[in-house]
Amino acid sequence: MSEIVLEGRRLTHSYGNTPVLGDVDVAVRAGEVVAVMGPSGSGKSTLLHLLAGLLKPDAGEVWLAGQRFDSLSERRRSDRRLRELGFVFQFGDLVPELTVGENVELPLRLLGTRPARARARAHEMLDRLGVVEHAGKRLSEVSGGQAQRAAVARALVHTPPVILADEPTGSLDTTTGELVLEAFVQAAKDQGTAVVLVTHELRVASWAARDVLLRDGRIVGATGATSGPPATSGPLAAAGAPA
């Protein structure tokens, strides 16, 4: 079995006095695509933000690449987030002052990649997601779905070991949604990327090797690779079940 790259242990979180997550355990292995499902308000985004170190748990721990993550200083967490995580936010967080292409280059530039190389790599990712012709446009000039694909390109561009994606196909039609899912599955297969995908759509979750089901902030179910779609017809045929 591949190693666990990201793990939440007994994660508990409240917003003020409102408990939102209680005792949630989740572990993701290298090369594995896991879907987090559940009704609206069940705590899916909160779980993702805790795993990404964007929120601190009230109790419980997050471990990234075998090291405690949640207890690091904000600065150390940001640094590790830049290097080791790609995050696709539910409502996007691209920088409006930059072009689509510059947004995608950003993680590479922050990591010290030379401008020409960063540009070429950003264009390669945008091309894979079908939006390279918009690379020179500002965010105000592209549609929500095009911006969402750019956000996915930005999360993948520096080949981080972990991708956390919050409803990454939410504003996409089926065909473009599949481009995004294919890109995640390919990263899992080729680079051993661990992908956590928040979704409320069964169609999207069927691309994952495994599901975690949240309800009222608790895990109420989980499926293994065997209960997913037939490996010969679905995307799992490409991704494979976790080793």
Ligand SMILES: Nc1ncnc2c1ncn2[C@@H]1O[C@H](COP(=O)(O)OP(=O)(O)OP(=O)(O)O)[C@@H](O)[C@H]1O
């Ligand atoms: N910043 C916040 N302050 C207060 N309450 C919040 C905050 N963010 C989320 N909540 C509440 O926490 C609960 C869980 O929210 P969360 O966004 O994690 O759920 P979700 O399963 O991702 O929902 P959705 O599918 O609608 O995105 C909800 O009741 C929500 O209203």
